[in-house]
Amino acid sequence: MIPMSVDESARAPTSALYPPVEPFAAGHLDVGDGHRLYWEANGNPAGRPALFLHGGPGGGCHADHRRLFDPAAYMIVLFDQRGCGRSLPHSQLQDNTTAHLIADIEALRAMLNVEDWLLLGGSWGAALALAYAQAHPRRARGLVLRGVFAARRCEVDWLYREGGASALFPEAWERFVAPIPPQEREDLVAAYHRRLTGADIAGRMEAARTWCSWESELLTLRPRWRRNGAASAAEIALARIEAHYFVNDSFMPEGALFAGMGAIAHTPGVIVQGRYDVVTPARTAHALHEIWPASQLRIAPDAGHATSEPGICAGLVAATDEMRTL
Secondary structure: OOOHHHOOOOOOOHHHOOOOOOOOEEEEEEEEOOEEEEEEEEEOOOOEEEEEEOOOOOOOOOHHHHOOOOOOOEEEEEEOOOOOOOOEOOOOOOOOOHHHHHHHHHHHHHHHOOOOEEEEEEOHHHHHHHHHHHHOHHHEEEEEEEOOOOOOHHHHHHHHOOOOHHHOOHHHHHHHHOOOOHHHHHHHHHHHHHHHOOOOHHHHHHHHHHHHHHHHHOOOOOOOOOOOOOOOHHHHHHHHHHHHHHHOHHHOOOOHHHHHHHHHOOOOEEEEEEOOOOOOOHHHHHHHHHOOOOEEEEEEOOOOOOOOOHHHHHHHHHHHHHHOOO
16 A cells, blocks of 8 residues: 655654664665665664565655664664665566565565564555564564555455445545546456556556555545656556556465464554554454454554554554563
8 A cells, every 4th residue: 555655745743753863774685586675774783673564565665664663772674675665676576476575574684684573564564564474473573563454355445446445535536547448447456557567658657646646645534645747756666566466466365364363373463553544444453453362453543544644653653662672
């Protein structure tokens, strides 16, 4: 789902965040398949390791993401997933799957000589945090999740089929479906995927702009931003990679993340969920909490989806503060 880095007008409230920090180390990690991942480490080199997993898929990290953690207590690691942000090659879809991303996290952990770490992920980042923790339970010290996306078909349908979020945002939905001929609207993800991966560069950019505009209008409780003009490089990567993942069911069997919760049932976790999150409605976070004995569910009563929502931002910082004692 759309990350905060694309919505530059809705930054997190600075009062809830730790002061800005700059990386003490950064670089590009060659993970094979032609992919080189941008990574950075911030805060205390001797602190508790924490990994931030951005949304999308296809979003990217932002400087404010470092500020969700106490820099005196944590070594804060951020990286841009395959094809997005400062990773190379940009918007690359080949060899870009959930399994690849899980392997990338392990490669990054080994490079940094980290035994285990706290994982913080929102939206798609929450799905990736769960997938990684289930694949490598000994490496997940704890999880902080925001706006939970569990990569189920019903969650994708909520956003991209008639009768879900479209019922709440009919004007935005009309703009979203307008470029797609009626005969293709039964499967909008597939229709957009064809355009986002097609040879028509202008059509690709228009599809990316419209895709990102639809999601952006749902992002916050009070609409603050509508994308106009040509699609940026970040939006092209976001739209292409999201469509690539969603048309392939996020490269996971249906319901796999819920089915795999037994592997991390006793891993401590905090779920921060906006009550009025229209991108990833609270029912998914609630259902996850019900099958995760070691989790806490904290509903922000006046928030939507974005990290920039004051209640979400404050809840995430409070959660990482509490996780310092793990």
